[in-house]
Amino acid sequence: LHTQTRFAYIFSHEETGNALTFARDRAVAKWCAHRRIVWQETPQFGVVRRLRTRAGWASQWEKRMSEPIAGPPLAIRPVNAIIPGEIPAAVQLGLREDAIHDPAAQVPGEANAQATLKSFLTHRGGAYQRNISSPLTAAEGGSRLSPYLAYGNISLRTVVQNTRARVREMQENDDVQLVGTGKTSWRRALRSFESRLHWHCHFIQKLESAPRIENENFVRAFDTLRDPSPDPDRFLAWQDGRTGYPMIDAVMRCLRATGWINFRMRSMVVSFGAYDLWHHWKAPAVHLARMFIDYEPGIHYSQMQMQSGTTGISTLRIYNPTKQGLDQDPKGIFIRKWIPELSRVHDVYVHEPWKMDEGSQRAAGCVIGGDYPRPIVDHLHQVALAKQRFSLFRKRGDTKVQAAGVMEQHGSRRSGLKQVSAFRPKRATRASPIASPGLFGDM
Numbered sequence: 001l002h003t004q005t006r007f008a009y010i011f012s013h014e015e016t017g018n019a020l021t022f023a024r025d026r027a028v029a030k031w032c033a034h035r036r037i038v039w040q041e042t043p044q045f046g047v048v049r050r051l052r053t054r055a056g057w058a059s060q061w062e063k064r065m066s067e068p069i070a071g072p073p074l075a076i077r078p079v080n081a082i083i084p085g086e087i088p089a090a091v092q093l094g095l096r097e098d099a100i101h102d103p104a105a106q107v108p109g110e111a112n113a114q115a116t117l118k119s120f121l122t123h124r125g126g127a128y129q130r131n132i133s134s135p136l137t138a139a140e141g142g143s144r145l146s147p148y149l150a151y152g153n154i155s156l157r158t159v160v161q162n163t164r165a166r167v168r169e170m171q172e173n174d175d176v177q178l179v180g181t182g183k184t185s186w187r188r189a190l191r192s193f194e195s196r197l198h199w200h201c202h203f204i205q206k207l208e209s210a211p212r213i214e215n216e217n218f219v220r221a222f223d224t225l226r227d228p229s230p231d232p233d234r235f236l237a238w239q240d241g242r243t244g245y246p247m248i249d250a251v252m253r254c255l256r257a258t259g260w261i262n263f264r265m266r267s268m269v270v271s272f273g274a275y276d277l278w279h280h281w282k283a284p285a286v287h288l289a290r291m292f293i294d295y296e297p298g299i300h301y302s303q304m305q306m307q308s309g310t311t312g313i314s315t316l317r318i319y320n321p322t323k324q325g326l327d328q329d330p331k332g333i334f335i336r337k338w339i340p341e342l343s344r345v346h347d348v349y350v351h352e353p354w355k356m357d358e359g360s361q362r363a364a365g366c367v368i369g370g371d372y373p374r375p376i377v378d379h380l381h382q383v384a385l386a387k388q389r390f391s392l393f394r395k396r397g398d399t400k401v402q403a404a405g406v407m408e409q410h411g412s413r414r415s416g417l418k419q420v421s422a423f424r425p426k427r428a429t430r431a432s433p434i435a436s437p438g439l440f441g442d443m
Helices: 019-035 057-066 110-131 146-151 156-172 183-209 220-224 232-240 246-258 263-276 282-291 297-308 321-328 333-338 358-364 379-394 397-410
Strands: 009-013 038-042
Touching: 019 038, 057 156, 057 183, 110 146, 110 156, 110 183, 156 183, 183 297, 183 397, 220 397, 232 246, 232 263, 232 282, 246 263, 246 282, 246 321, 246 333, 263 282, 263 297, 263 321, 263 379, 282 297, 379 397
Parallel strands: 009 038
Antiparallel strands: none
């Protein structure tokens, strides 16, 4: 293109991506400098390049989100150039075929992004806080904007400003039409949603400021905590939804079919891999990155490490998969949808099918150990071992020093947002948007 047109400028948005895209950006910058081409990058989120300190970061985020929304250009003059050769198809590049096949999967594009935002702010968002934890209600009650934000179909500024405008409309207009609940609940729900928009950039900023966390533990003292190579049989069982724990398996099968699952269920499957199966976060991170339609590298790797306990500044969030099933899918509706082997299992056993006697198994047409696997590990036993291992590491002096460094570089400085203390194990039961922000970009 440059040979044919002799352009003098390149315009793009700033991207906080994987090491691969970071290397690409450095190569482009070098190429531009050699040819005296101006490369102008525009921030797309509240993430700040070359940030020296987190002090004042929240005010910078607020300033960016309050700027006017840019309108579309009046016209775009095309470039008259001859492109040498055909653009290769995905299969020619060695990429696997997209596995998403569910008809309910989200459809891309700017128009769909705008429609999704509008439906959330006017019809679906009134019970946001209550609906986002369960896979039964989150698909409709969550914003579902995360894939559109990840791919740039809609800007974060647009989402923030439209959310605030809707709250103001509720405050100032007595005749505003609301669906499902009253003004107070709606305003509370949308303010909770906005808090997650702050957390969205907070986590991406971590990768921007420390690109190493894609491949290294935040706290390097944890490097010998887990073997980086997972047990292949256990990893495959987790990946394919054959662990013997129905809620884990239903989530993994749903994710494979749709590319999306709500934040609490994401946290649960990562927790199961990290503490029950004792897997290093690296292999699960790559698998989930390939699955999520809303994969955002900065959020992804920050949250993989947070849910695996290697940040040094977060509590250990250990989820009991059976309890999560009982809390979030008490009748087993979600489980039966994604695990047809359990479709006829009685409600009493659907969360713990290994407890069925032979008669119950025959009645349900499901033989445990045959049609559906037995649990591959004992949850309570594995969690006890995990806590013992972490206890030894967190007492070490180098762990404490490095954790303090992580807190200094990456800890939240926002007033009103409480940073959870390091190394304090916590049983994850309920999670507010502040204490446990959405995982991997899901909102």
